[in-house]
Amino acid sequence: MSNGAFEPRLIGFLCNWCSYTGADLAGTARMVYAPSMRIIRVMCSGRVDPQFVLKAFSEGADGVLISGCHPGDCHYQEGNYKALRRHRLLTKMLEQFGIEKERFRLEWVSAAEGVKFQHICNEFTEQIRKLGPLNWNGGKHEQSEA
Amino acid sequence: MSKAKPKVAFYWCSSCGGCEESIVDLAEDILKVVEAVDIVFWPVALDFKKKDVEAMEDGSIAVSFINGAVRLSEQEEMVKMLRKKSGLIVAHGTCSHLGGIPGLGNFWNKETIFNRSYHTTPSTDNPDRTVPLEKVVVEGKELTLPSFYDTVYTLDQVIDVDYYLPGCAPPRDLILNAVQAILEGKLPPKGAVLSPNKSLCDDCDRNESKPEKLVITEIKRPWEVEIDPEKCFLAQGIICMGPATRTGCGERCIEGNMPCRGCFGPTDQVFDQGAKFLSALASILDTNDEKEIEKIVNTIIDPAGTFYRFSLPHSILRRRRMEAIK
Ligand code: SF4
Ligand code: SF4
Ligand code: FES
Numbered sequence: 001m002s003n004g005a006f007e008p009r010l011i012g013f014l015c016n017w018c019s020y021t022g023a024d025l026a027g028t029a030r031m032v033y034a035p036s037m038r039i040i041r042v043m044c045s046g047r048v049d050p051q052f053v054l055k056a057f058s059e060g061a062d063g064v065l066i067s068g069c070h071p072g073d074c075h076y077q078e079g080n081y082k083a084l085r086r087h088r089l090l091t092k093m094l095e096q097f098g099i100e101k102e103r104f105r106l107e108w109v110s111a112a113e114g115v116k117f118q119h120i121c122n123e124f125t126e127q128i129r130k131l132g133p134l135n136w137n138g139g140k141h142e143q144s145e146a
Numbered sequence: 147m148s149k150a151k152p153k154v155a156f157y158w159c160s161s162c163g164g165c166e167e168s169i170v171d172l173a174e175d176i177l178k179v180v181e182a183v184d185i186v187f188w189p190v191a192l193d194f195k196k197k198d199v200e201a202m203e204d205g206s207i208a209v210s211f212i213n214g215a216v217r218l219s220e221q222e223e224m225v226k227m228l229r230k231k232s233g234l235i236v237a238h239g240t241c242s243h244l245g246g247i248p249g250l251g252n253f254w255n256k257e258t259i260f261n262r263s264y265h266t267t268p269s270t271d272n273p274d275r276t277v278p279l280e281k282v283v284v285e286g287k288e289l290t291l292p293s294f295y296d297t298v299y300t301l302d303q304v305i306d307v308d309y310y311l312p313g314c315a316p317p318r319d320l321i322l323n324a325v326q327a328i329l330e331g332k333l334p335p336k337g338a339v340l341s342p343n344k345s346l347c348d349d350c351d352r353n354e355s356k357p358e359k360l361v362i363t364e365i366k367r368p369w370e371v372e373i374d375p376e377k378c379f380l381a382q383g384i385i386c387m388g389p390a391t392r393t394g395c396g397e398r399c400i401e402g403n404m405p406c407r408g409c410f411g412p413t414d415q416v417f418d419q420g421a422k423f424l425s426a427l428a429s430i431l432d433t434n435d436e437k438e439i440e441k442i443v444n445t446i447i448d449p450a451g452t453f454y455r456f457s458l459p460h461s462i463l464r465r466r467r468m469e470a471i472k
Contacts, residue, residue: 050421054462071434084436085428088443093424096253096450097463098470138464139252139297 008128010037010063010121011056013048015079018069018110025114033118034125037065044068045106046079050090053104057094058136063103063128065120070108080108102127103134152208152329155187155199156238157228159214159221160248160298165239166190166213168315172322179325183208187228196224202231209234209328211311215241215248215459216299220292229305236324240314242301243339244411244419245459247314250451252458252465255296258472296468300459310339313395314409314456320394341394343414346406349393352378361432365445368404379405380430385452390416390423409456418462420453 014020020041026033042048045068056064066087068080087106094104105124109117158166170191172179186207187194210232216222229235240246251259264270264277282289301307311324324340327333334340347353356378366383373379379386379400387408388400399406412419431442446452454461 050425051416051418051462054418054421058462058464078434081434082429084434085431085439086425088436088439089424089428089446089449092443092446093420093449093453096448096466098467134467136463136467139295139299139468140464 006129006133008036008062008125008133009060010065010124010128011061012037012039012065012067012121013042013045013052014039014065014109015045015047015068015074016041016043017075018073019045019067019107019117021111022067022109022113022117025111026117027114029114031114031118033121036125036128037121044074044076044079045083046074046076046081048083048086050086053090057099057103057134058138060134060136062131062134063105063124065105065107065124067107067109067117067120070110073110099134100131102131151182151184153186153206154183155207155210155228155232156185156190157187157210157212157224158190159212159225159242159301160217161214161239161241161246163190164315165241168239168313168318168321169211172318175318175322182329196227199227199231204230205233207232209236211236211238212301213238213242215245216301216304217248217251217295217297218292219295222304225301225305234308234328235301235305237301237307237310238321239316240312240409240411240456242307243310243312243460244457245298245300246409246456249298249300249457249459250455251298253451254466255468255471256294260294297465298459303459308336309333312339312341312392312410317394317396317398319396339392339411339414341392341410344393345413346388346391346393346395346397346400346410350378350388350397350400352376352400356381360430362427362430363432363442365442367447373403375403385427385446387419387423387453387455389426390419390453407455408453411457411460418460419457420450420461423453424449 014023023039045066048066053064066083068083071080074080083106091101091104095101107120187199210228212225212235237243241248260277264272278291280291280293311320320341355376360381362383364383365385368384374382384405386405388406390412391406391408392410392413395410408419412422416422431439433439
């Protein structure tokens with residue numbers, strides 16, 4: 001970032017059974033997509049504790065993606081519905097912290113949808129580029145040096 | 147000569163005075179404490195000054211109980227001094243432990259708080275737009291005030307803390323247990339919160355009334371319904387922080403037929419109390435339909451202020467983004 005151009009840093013929590021496989025497919029098929037996504041594999045989108053999302057933002061992520069199986073396809077039956085409910089509530093809460101809703105996405109990507117994953121990464125990167133960096137510091141700046 | 151009594155200090159930062167009250171409320175038990183220790187500093191009750199503390203040797207105070215969050219430069223200076231002079235520091239009460247109610251100021255900053263307090267509240271009459279300044283010269287003499295930070299800090303974000311006494315305010319039995327443990331040298335490992343490490347629901351009488359599968363279809367605020375005094379609040383659609391809150395308070399709000407607001411903070415397994423509660427609440431919303439979910443979410447008026455009512459400075463994010471404050 002030293003040359004002034006802002007490269008978004010995105011964190012993606014991808015479920016093992018659908019979305020991670022979908023991302024893998026995008027890779028093995030050599031689809032080109034924005035390099036800004038750092039992928040973390042989780043067993044299920046329902047495993048993503050809201051603390052993970054907050055931690056990601058507080059430690060430098062400009063955007064966070066949770067991606068799981070399509071509704072009805074979760075390998076643990078209900079995990080993705082749980083992710084959906086958390087996502088909507090957390091989005092509302094993040095806005096109260098001044099984190100725009102565009103920075104926090106929930107998507108459904110199946111094992112066959114490499115193209116969709118490529119598309120999401122590109123679009124999310126562009127969206128965050130427009131929003132600019134988050135630069136979270138949580139007010140750690142003002143105490144005296146004493 | 148008898149063995150010297152251990153020296154104890156009490157100090158207050160951003161707090162309401164309730165934690166001082168919690169010490170006075172020890173009633174006759176305070177006399178036992180006073181007999182066993184030598185109180186060397188207690189601004190609310192005794193006339194010792196900052197210079198008296200300055201003059202003490204480093205480490206000479208056995209334990210300092212500090213209540214209140216840190217928001218002013220003066221508080222920062224005082225707690226750093228007490229840290230040097232004390233063997234042990236106990237964060238006394240929710241505000242020093244987690245930020246507490248003053249910590250809700252982290253949704254704002256100095257400018258917006260000053261603007262509200264000194265200009266726009268309906269009861270303010272301030273035509274000259276006077277605000278407190280850090281430096282002012284009066285008749286050739288310079289007067290100073292401490293700086294007011296944009297952010298409220300927990301005590302352990304400013305100094306190293308040995309133990310935490312949770313609660314707004316901490317109940318008498320926990321304070322007495324802590325004092326006794328210190329006097330007898332029977333302390334748990336450093337960093338411990340001096341209250342049992344399980345959730346409030348585990349000790350709550352209403353837990354049995356929780357249905358097998360707890361679900362919520364609508365969130366209601368306490369004043370909107372007639373509250374059943376026996377039934378779990380969550381089962382009545384009322385937000386109760388019990389699942390994400392440490393026990394030890396004696397369920398005093400529940401017994402007053404009010405839901406837990408979370409003043410004891412999280413258990414050891416959880417860092418961020420608000421996120422934990424959000425997760426628990428989202429799990430029990432009784433629908434998988436996107437539109438329905440959004441409808442229920444909209445009935446939660448102020449999720450951040452509700453889930454972090456007592457712990458905003460201690461949360462992972464700590465405060466609202468400065469750039470987002472108008
Ligand atoms: S949610 Fe509240 S009322 Fe229900 S069991 Fe837990 S502490 Fe008790
Ligand atoms: S019920 Fe909750 S808010 Fe009330 S004193 Fe206990 S921990 Fe604090
Ligand atoms: S396994 Fe993919 S969302 Fe649950």
